[in-house]
Amino acid sequence: MAALPLLKDALALVKRSQSDLAKHLGVSPASVTLMVKFNKWPKGYGGEFELRARIVGYLIEHGLPTDVAYAALNEAPPATCANTTPGAAADAAISGPPTNLEDPYMLLRKHTINREARQHFRIPRDPFTDEMESDADVFLSEDIRYVRASMRQTAKHGGMLAVVAESGGGKSTLRHDLADWIQSAREPITIIEPYVIGMEDSDKKGKPLKSADITGAVIRTVSPGTPLRATYSDRAAQMHNILKQSAQVGRKHVLIIEEAHALATPTIKHLKRFYELQDGFKKLLAIILIGQTELEWKLSEHNPEVREVVQRCEMVKLPPLDNHIEAYLRHKLQRVELDFDALIAADAVEAIRNLLRHTVTEASRSSKRESRVVSLCHPLAINNLVSAAMNEAVKIGAPKVTGALITAAVRA
Structure with a gap:
């Protein structure tokens, strides 16, 4: 290289x-x-x-x-x-670094609607903080519907799926939505989620998630209270038998690993063996990996160490909401009984879109400088920006969030 x-x-x-x-x-x-x-x-x-x-x-x-x-x-x-x-x-x-890159963290800093703004706009409940209480709270664009459907189909019918998005892109929301769907629809699916607190891809940074950890999580979840066998080979056989017994009474199983971008390469390689656990022709364990964009790199077809996993793993991405900002905000406000048109001015949506995009100028193979647009129009960034603008509106007594207030919120 x-x-x-x-x-x-x-x-x-x-x-x-x-x-x-x-x-x-x-x-x-x-x-x-x-x-x-x-x-x-x-x-x-x-x-x-x-x-x-x-x-x-x-x-x-x-x-x-x-x-x-x-x-x-x-x-x-x-x-x-x-x-x-x-x-x-x-x-x-061969592109070079950008020449006019703004600091995206300035746009992604956490903001919540303060008490004065809630009183000013008559907001009974913050539409952007701890607002997800049911599947009706999930905003669905065509892209999000596809990713949600892919997750449900994988959990129900088997397979291996990687869900990739930037930080704040809505990955965790869809994970909660999947769990809520399984429970409310009474689907006979057991979710297995190894603990990933402190998980990193090397011992230098944290504690890597290993195959033995996944095996233990499967046994503890599918057969609670069952003592783990001493050796790893015996424990793996124990896990296989437990999954077969559970499948024989009609249960299905899905392994969900969040923060999967922090998985170590050896663990990613071993996922193939979990995926291939079978009872006859019946697969016993579906796998859903959820992670930030580094996961896409780790699952690159150019990485020979994980090629066997990549060949079996479908990848879906949650794109930015560039063309759905207004629909997203209308949905969020309507869920707390607020009127979008009464709170958000017509020019505010375009201001959000412009501020959460930035142009990157790079050198191409022909040595010419070429520009392209990179978007940060993800749900969390939009939430933070509108919340900050509402706080700014209170300072001048503005009745609506305008494009100028969106810009002022970034500069504050």
């Missing part, structure tokens, strides 16, 4: 040093220098693919757009490879 001449510039854009990156990766600053200058990767730490994925994730976490983060390592995102023309993928792989 190519060297990383752009990584230093990418770190500067997100105001982080090579030493900061070294601490995040759990390697020495000298190792990062060797990566950047000489394309020499330290042994261990999950290998080169693992380190590249973690570097991309680190850059995205600190505000760099996904495509630019990949480009910093001279890589094209998997989605770009799959969905663009052959030349476009090559251009993305």
